[in-house]
Amino acid sequence: MPLLVMKFGGTSVADLARIENAAKKVQAEVARGYDVIVIVSAMSGETNKMVGFVEGTSKLYDAREYDAVVSSGENVTAGLLALRLQEMDIAARSWQGWQVPINTTSAHSSARxxxxxxxxxxxxxxxxxxxAVVAGFQGVSAEGRITTLGRGGSDTTAVAFAAAFGAERCDIYTDVDGVYTTDPRITNKARKLDKIAFEEMLELASLGAKVLQTRSVELAMRYKVRLRVLSSFEDTDETSGTLVCDEDEIMESKVVSGVAYSRDEAKVTLVRVEDRPGIAAAIFGPLAEAGVNVDMIVQNISEVEAGSVKGATTDMTFSCPTNQVARAQKAMEDAVAAGMITYDGIVVDSDVAKISVVGIGMRSHAGVAATMFKALSKENVNIKVIATSEIKISVLIDRKYMELAVQALHDAFELEKA
Amino acid sequence: MPLLVMKFGGTSVADLARIENAAKKVQAEVARGYDVIVIVSAMSGETNKMVGFVEGTSKLYDAREYDAVVSSGENVTAGLLALRLQEMDIAARSWQGWQVPINTTSAHSSARxxxxxxxxxxxxxxxxxxxAVVAGFQGVSAEGRITTLGRGGSDTTAVAFAAAFGAERCDIYTDVDGVYTTDPRITNKARKLDKIAFEEMLELASLGAKVLQTRSVELAMRYKVRLRVLSSFEDTDETSGTLVCDEDEIMESKVVSGVAYSRDEAKVTLVRVEDRPGIAAAIFGPLAEAGVNVDMIVQNISEVEAGSVKGATTDMTFSCPTNQVARAQKAMEDAVAAGMITYDGIVVDSDVAKISVVGIGMRSHAGVAATMFKALSKENVNIKVIATSEIKISVLIDRKYMELAVQALHDAFELEKA
Known part of the structure; x- marks a missing residue:
């Protein structure tokens, strides 16, 4: 019997009516001849309520007890969906993590x-x-304690089951109807993609297109699990949504597949850092230890000022989430105090946004960067930092131009055309 | 290390402040040198919410899924209490039923x-x-499915742990401060008992004094587990509350320990039933099958009416909960239709109450019934049905005299005196 994995997130099982709706989608797949493994999240709001209970009880909480508490919501949904399916005369039962068992590491709250x-x-x-209705987000350690995978872990559970059971596909039901060329709230020219390659989805997920958890896409890519993202709230069939798959499945991929953005970026520049071997490590080591998620890094060419008593200096710029700036500054001041680095000043620009164009076609096409820069220049958008990877070009710009830049790039790469 | 079992019901863990309060009571026992096993219920309201979810999903639900869903609340409380204890620097952890494991039968929702x-x-x-903080009310079947013990099962879990671990005592923390000679809402002369024998508690529990679940008292009696009932909401020490124990521990037991009542009783009389061998079975068999909880039964002497064409007839009276009267009538009509019994009519009196005096001292003291009947007669309370056991005398009376009767009997047996 061919097997399908279906996953329903918190908003898709938010109340009994939505659980019934999810059950009907499962019923349709059973009618098509599939055995189905359904992965469910907690009813929306429940996990947050549990986290609130834990944080209200204990400041530095034992992650084992945290996991035992916050995993309860998924168990409830799993039981209710199994009951609903039984009402439809479908032979179903619920599975909690320890009953399968879903064996994980003992790294509570971020188990693997x-x-x-x-x-x-x-x-x-x-x-x-x-x-089989399986509670997502949870597992069991070798010690027999309940573990959780970290927030959004139910997507990852779904992909892991699809890999373990050799599922034909893993369908992620959510509150959007697929993956778009960019955020439809920013331009109504945004177009739903029929297919997107794993690598592209990975860049888009980590760039702020919050459709799928990065980790679930990584896992899907490694095990070649075909993922489909589709809406819980619409009638769907086998062609609905967006298929995230191996690039071999995508016949005519465009050079650029999508434009992503991230609003909450800050740009931090250390001015006239003493330039010597090991200086990058002396800066980014302490930042990593302080838990700052450094994204883009740019180092200017080194120069020696006329008449300066100092040696060669350079400006070092990096970006990080806005809410980590204070932590980054503190880490840098501590590094100065410890004699690890010297610089003349820190300049923080918190009013920036990151815009990225993503596409596996870039690998074989030149000129993407030129098209991007030309489009931004035409709108008088100044580029503050540039970073590139094989399938992505990202720039930092003033936040006030964010929407404009996304629209301009969407037009420049003609993403509205299929 | 001496070991204590402590149990906190739903109102005692209703929110984070009350969980903290429970943690302090546990802390006090640890300070006294005990290892402690704590049994917890779900936060009050949670189990009802889960039952509502299940009943809203499925009419004839799979009891295995019901159990998986409704047991979730206890897991949450167990984790939170463990966290609270850790905050107080007490080494604690939570245990779900399957982790202990609490092995039960597969009779879901009423497992043993x-x-x-x-x-x-x-x-x-x-x-x-x-x-060890253990989630009450739940267990695991040989098939690895989650089971529950039925409502109020956390008391039973506590007693079972006390028996299994040879606990010095099992303390049941609840919203009353002990077991009283009668309901203090009916007479302010009601006195808290320091000790009460298992047998007496059993009669009181099943007669409507809702302090402890009958089943937990039965289990405590069988395994000689000393039970203490005391308040979560007051300062308590080792002499607080009421100890439920073997009668050997009670040096000077009074003849009567308490007066219990039950408001929702109905009296049903079958008039002129054909009297023949097997007639009682022909009446009470169908009632049992219809799920009617028959309590008291009285059969009048048989008589043959002058000139009657029928043989000997008798009046058969029984009592049952008011909300089961319709079911009882239907069962009797069906039995007539099936030719199993004949009678001239059914008389239902729904305005009755049951009053019982309970005491192990009755076994060796005559005159209790006489004292009871005299006290009721003095207040002009008419007795409609009488039933007796070794340690209990129960009467049915008009419901409007219920409070008066309880007060009169409490006075007559001088229960206000220690």
């Missing part, structure tokens, strides 16, 4: 999968069960 | 204990842990 043995669930399918 | 192996929890005590 070790193994998902198929025996127990396969035995039920062999008995005639059609659907 | 099979075994509670001590190994896992004992190993943690040996490591230096002081407190």
């Amino acid at each position: 999968f070790i193994s998902i043995p198929r025996d127990n669930i396969d035995a039920k399918f062999a008995e005639g069960f059609k659907v | 204990f099979i075994s509670i192996p001590r190994d896992n929890i004992d190993a943690k005590f040996a490591e230096g842990f002081k407190v």
Whole structure:
């Protein structure tokens, strides 16, 4: 029997009516002849309520108890969806993480999968069960304690099950109907993509297109699990949504697939840093230890000022999330105090945004950067920092030009055309 | 290390402040030198919410899924209490039913204990842990599915742990400060008992004094677990509350320990039932099958009416909860239609109450019934039905005299005196 994994997020199971709606989508796949493994999140709001309870009880909490508490919501949804399916005469049962078992590391609240043995669930399918409803986001450690995977972990659970059971596809039901060329709230020319390559989705996910958790896309790419993103709230069929798949499946990929943005970026410049071997490590080591997620890094050419008593200096610029700027400054001041680095000053620009164009076609096409810079220049948008990877070009610009820049780039790469 | 079991019900862990309060009571026992096993209920309201979800999803629900859903609340409380204890620097951890494991039968929603192996929890005590916080009301079947014990099952869990671990005592923290000679809302002369025998508590529990679940008292009696009932909301020490114990521990037991009442009783009389061997079975068999909880039964002497064409007839009276009267009538009509019984009519009196005096001293003291009937007669309370057991005398009376009767009997047996 072909097998499908379906995943319903918190808004898709927010109340009994939506759980019934999810059950109907499962029923349709069973009618198409699939055995189905359904991964469910907690009803929306429940996990936050549990986190609030834990934080209200204990400041430096034991992550094992945190996991035992916050994992409760998924168990409730799993039981309710199984009941709803039974009402529709579909042989279904719920599975909590320890019952499968979903074996994970003991890194509570950020556990990683070790193994998902198929025996127990396969035995039920062999008995005639059609659907296994599995509580997402959780697992069990070798010590028999309940673990969780970190927020958004249910996407990752779904992909892991699809890999373990050799599923034909992993359908992620959510509150959007697919992956778009850019955010439709910014331009109504944004177009839903039929297909997108894993690598592209990974860049888009980490760049702020919040459709899929980065980690689930990484896992899907590694195990070649075909992921489909589609809406819980619309009628859907086998062609709905966006398929995230290997690039080999995408016949005519465009050079650029999408334009992503991230609003909450800040640009930090250390002015006239003493330039010597090891200086980058002396800066970014302490930042990493302070938990600052440094994204782009630019180092200007080194220069020696006329008449200066100092040696060669350079300006070092990096970007990080706005809410980590204070932490970054503190880390730099501590590094100065410890004699690790010297600089003349820190300049922080918190009013910036990051815009990125992403596409696997870039690998074989020159001129993408030129087109991008020309489009921005035409709108008088000044570029503050540039960073590139094989399939992505990112720039930092003033935040006030963010929407304009996204629209200009969407037009320049003709993303509205299929 | 001496070991204590403590149990906190839903109102005692209703919010984070009350969980903190419960933690302080546990802390006091740890300070006294005990290892402690704490059994917790769900925060009050949570289990009802879950039951509502299940009933809103499925009419004839799968009890296995019901159990998986409704058991979630206890897991949350267990984790939160463990966290609170850790904040107080007490080595504690939570245990879900399957982690202990609490092995039960597969009778979902009304499972019974099979075994509670001590190994896992004992190993943690040996490591230096002081407190095991165990989710009440739940267990795990041989099939690895989550089971529940039925409502109020957390009391039973507490007693079962006390028996399994040879606890010195099982303290049940609740919203009353002990067991009283009668309901203090009916007479302010009601006095808290320091001690009460298991048998007496059992009669009082099943007669409507809702302090402890009948089943937990039965289990405590069988395994001679000393139970203490005391308040979560008051300062308590080792002499607080009421100790429910073996009668050998009660040096000077009074003849009567308490007066119980039950408001929602109805009296049903079948008039002129054909009297023949097997007639009682022909009446009470169908009632039992219809799920009617028959309590008292009275059969009048048989008579043959002058000139009657019928044989000997008798009046058969029984009592049952008011909300089961319709079901009882239907069962009797069906039995007539099936030719199993004949009678001239059914008389239902729904305005009755049951009053009972309970005391193990009755076994060796005559005259209790006489004192009871005299006290009621003095107040012109008519007795409609009488039933007796070794340690209890119950009467049905008009409901409007209920409070008066309780007060009169409380006075007659001088229960206000210690």
